Amino acid sequence: MDTTYKTNSAAYWENLPLDETDQDQLYAFALSEGKPCHLDKFVHPIVEAHCQRELERIVALQKEGLPYQPAESYSVGQDLRFAALGHRLGTIKSIRKGHNPRFGPFTVIAVELESPTELREFVSDFPAAHALNLPVAPEDKAPKVDTVIQLYGQYIREQVAEALLSNQEFVSYNGLWLLKDLLLEVHVGHLNIAEAMIDVAGAPIAPEELLAEMDFPEDADPSLQAFSLNYALTQDARFSNTGTDEKPLWHLVRLLQEGENT
Amino acid sequence: MLYLRADVNTEFQIDWSKIERPDLNRTQVMEEYLCASCREELEKHPDSQEMVDGVDMVTGEVHRVSLVHEHLVICCSAQPDYITPTTPLSTALFRALLATWNHRLTPLELQKQLGVRRSNPEAILRLLTRGPVRESIIPVPTA
Numbered sequence: 001m002d003t004t005y006k007t008n009s010a011a012y013w014e015n016l017p018l019d020e021t022d023q024d025q026l027y028a029f030a031l032s033e034g035k036p037c038h039l040d041k042f043v044h045p046i047v048e049a050h051c052q053r054e055l056e057r058i059v060a061l062q063k064e065g066l067p068y069q070p071a072e073s074y075s076v077g078q079d080l081r082f083a084a085l086g087h088r089l090g091t092i093k094s095i096r097k098g099h100n101p102r103f104g105p106f107t108v109i110a111v112e113l114e115s116p117t118e119l120r121e122f123v124s125d126f127p128a129a130h131a132l133n134l135p136v137a138p139e140d141k142a143p144k145v146d147t148v149i150q151l152y153g154q155y156i157r158e159q160v161a162e163a164l165l166s167n168q169e170f171v172s173y174n175g176l177w178l179l180k181d182l183l184l185e186v187h188v189g190h191l192n193i194a195e196a197m198i199d200v201a202g203a204p205i206a207p208e209e210l211l212a213e214m215d216f217p218e219d220a221d222p223s224l225q226a227f228s229l230n231y232a233l234t235q236d237a238r239f240s241n242t243g244t245d246e247k248p249l250w251h252l253v254r255l256l257q258e259g260e261n262t
Numbered sequence: 263m264l265y266l267r268a269d270v271n272t273e274f275q276i277d278w279s280k281i282e283r284p285d286l287n288r289t290q291v292m293e294e295y296l297c298a299s300c301r302e303e304l305e306k307h308p309d310s311q312e313m314v315d316g317v318d319m320v321t322g323e324v325h326r327v328s329l330v331h332e333h334l335v336i337c338c339s340a341q342p343d344y345i346t347p348t349t350p351l352s353t354a355l356f357r358a359l360l361a362t363w364n365h366r367l368t369p370l371e372l373q374k375q376l377g378v379r380r381s382n383p384e385a386i387l388r389l390l391t392r393g394p395v396r397e398s399i400i401p402v403p404t405a
């Protein structure tokens with residue numbers, strides 16, 4: 001059985017299977033953040049969750065058989081996993097005294113290995129240094145989340161973007177993503193205030209200025225207020241952004257048309 | 263037992279029954295390959311045919327072999343003159359198998375033992391399977 005970390009391979013991240021669990025992860029992350037987040041911020045929890053799932057898979061596999069270590073003492077009937085033999089599993093059938101003047105006293109375990117079934121012998125209680133004695137914690141070989149993002153972030157970002165796009169629970173504006181449920185309510189009154197402000201000014205107005213006149217909850221994050229307002233204005237045919245996505249300037253379509261006609 | 267059609271993944275090993283005679287045992291054959299220091303050490307030993315548990319320092323596996331074979335694996339096979347670029351290929355394969363406890367190796371693994379610059383798995387396979395049995399190296403029968 002293969003106990004190498006799939007999360008170490010490019011192939012895994014290039015064809016990241018973003019399933020329902022991942023969608024739940026994206027939802028949970030967006031909810032905990034509570035404000036609009038850039039695509040990059042969604043990548044981290046997804047990579048972290050995949051690394052964690054892989055670690056759990058490997059730990060479960062390793063529990064099926066203790067990793068064989070020459071220095072250890074064993075008893076008949078124990079199941080062991082042999083790292084140097086492609087992680088094959090085996091059961092100890094008998095134990096005898098070992099003999100080799102080169103080393104101190106040691107024992108020899110006869111192990112019935114699986115796939116294919118065969119009986120082979122291994123040292124135990126071995127007094128000399130042996131490479132297999134070095135304990136390797138499963139997470140030691142597991143890739144670090146930041147390393148994965150550094151190496152494969154480009155592929156993961158593309159797939160996270162696809163997952164967000166296909167998810168009806170999310171809305172986006174200017175590369176930021178937010179749960180629909182977290183949008184602040186921008187009601188008709190708010191939109192009418194915005195329209196009146198621009199009308200009076202006779203010129204486009206930045207969202208921060210418009211927000212100053214609106215009664216959004218004071219404890220709402222400014223980025224959430226701006227996102228909610230910008231998103232609502234994009235959905236209303238009266239308004240047009242004459243700035244950029246990063247620095248929007250909201251104008252009235254009506255005034256723009258009047259300007260064109262004069 | 264079946265002998266499958268051999269390929270580069272077929273395992274081979276030395277068949278001592280093709281070498282040993284009443285006046286020649288495997289220990290005597292292997293004594294020829296000992297390095298000077300092991301030869302000197304084992305000459306003093308009362309019984310070089312004594313069987314010991316040879317320990318593979320990579321896998322932890324135990325191989326029941328003679329003291330001579332154990333020395334050959336642990337010490338002599340690591341000496342630079344054990345297999346040289348001028349050692350004939352069939353002799354080099356024989357020595358490579360001895361150096362790995364004569365457990366069993368495929369042509370792919372044998373080539374790794376010889377070093378990547380030496381020959382290639384297909385040529386090793388051809389040498390071991392065409393014509394007379396070379397250095398008594400035969401395919402391991404599958405159960």
Ligand SMILES: [Zn+2]
Binds near residue numbers: 298
């Ligand atoms: Zn030697």
